[in-house]
Amino acid sequence: xxxxxxxxxxxxxxxxxxxxxxxxxxxxxxxxxxxxxxxxxxxxxxxxxxxxxxxxxxxxxxxxxxxxxxxxxxxxxxxxxxxxxxxxxxxxxxxxxxxxxxxxxxxxxxxxxxxxxxxxxxxxxxxxxxxxxxxxxxxxxxxxxxxxxxxxxxxxxxxxxxxxxxxxxxxxxxxxxxxxxxxxxxxxxxxxxxxxxxxxxxxxxxxxxxxxx
Numbered sequence: 363x364x365x366x367x368x369x370x371x372x373x374x375x376x377x378x379x380x381x382x383x384x385x386x387x388x389x390x391x392x393x394x395x396x397x398x399x400x401x402x403x404x405x406x407x408x409x410x411x412x413x414x415x416x417x418x419x420x421x422x423x424x425x426x427x428x429x430x431x432x433x434x435x436x437x438x439x440x441x442x443x444x445x446x447x448x449x450x451x452x453x454x455x456x457x458x459x460x461x462x463x464x465x466x467x468x469x470x471x472x473x474x475x476x477x478x479x480x481x482x483x484x485x486x487x488x489x490x491x492x493x494x495x496x497x498x499x500x501x502x503x504x505x506x507x508x509x510x511x512x513x514x515x516x517x518x519x520x521x522x523x524x525x526x527x528x529x530x531x532x533x534x535x536x537x538x539x540x541x542x543x544x545x546x547x548x549x550x551x552x553x554x555x556x557x558x559x560x561x562x563x564x565x566x567x568x569x570x571x572x573x574x575x
Contacts, residue, residue, distance in 0.1 A: 395419040399430055410434040420444075428459075436498055438464045453478070466495030466512075477535075480571060481528045489519045497547065514554045516544040532570035539563040 377384050399414040414430030426445045432438065443459030458471040474487040493515040498507035521539035528535070540562050546554035 399428075401432075408435040414441075424448075437496075439468075441468075463495050466493070468493045468495060477523070477525075480530055480533055480569070482525065483528060484522070484524045486522045487520070489517075491515065491517045496550070510550055511547045512550050512552075512554065514544070514546045514548075518542050530571065533568070535567045537563075537565045537567065539565075 377386055379385075395418040397416045397418065399412065399416065401413075402409075402411045404410075410433065412430055412432035414428065416426065416428040418424075418426050420427045424447050426447075428441075428443045430439075430441050432441070439461045441459060441461035443457070445455065445457035447455045449456055453475045454473060455475075456471075456473045459469065461468040469492045470490065472487065472489040475485055476487075477485045493513060495513055497511045497513045499509040499511065500507050501509070519539065519541045521537055523535050523537040526534045526536060541560065543559045544557060545559070546557055548554045
């Protein structure tokens, strides 16, 4: 499990004898957890480039944090994102991101308690997304957009899953998902409407584990 975290380059486990009996001794060596980001590409005379970095173990708390600047022919953006794992009862993870665009803003926030094992009884996820930006419209193969719309988006999604049966041999899980979305496209300089959409989804998932030795 420690190796899967991706923040240690070496993990060794041994046992030592103490006054209270045998005790597990775990020794770890930290790995380099800052990952640089650099991209550059061209299509004809159009150039897209970006720079940034991701830190996978911020403050030694397994917090993943990312910052990026991207410049493309349509827009430039500066974005920040972070994921804080297991912040409550070693289960709840929260995260979010925000991007300042040259033509608007974009943000997303989420909270999640995932299934930790085959025998876990329930999981949940709440997700909210916001966007206010320009949408370029191209007609007849033109290279430059001849029309621009404003997109305003609010989307909230909640799903809850529970296991009717769950053990190391497998599980039967039920999931219900509800989403509410407001999404409007209007000409620049005008006030967007308030269209509203909603949907509910129900699903069943079954798995049987077969361990071979």
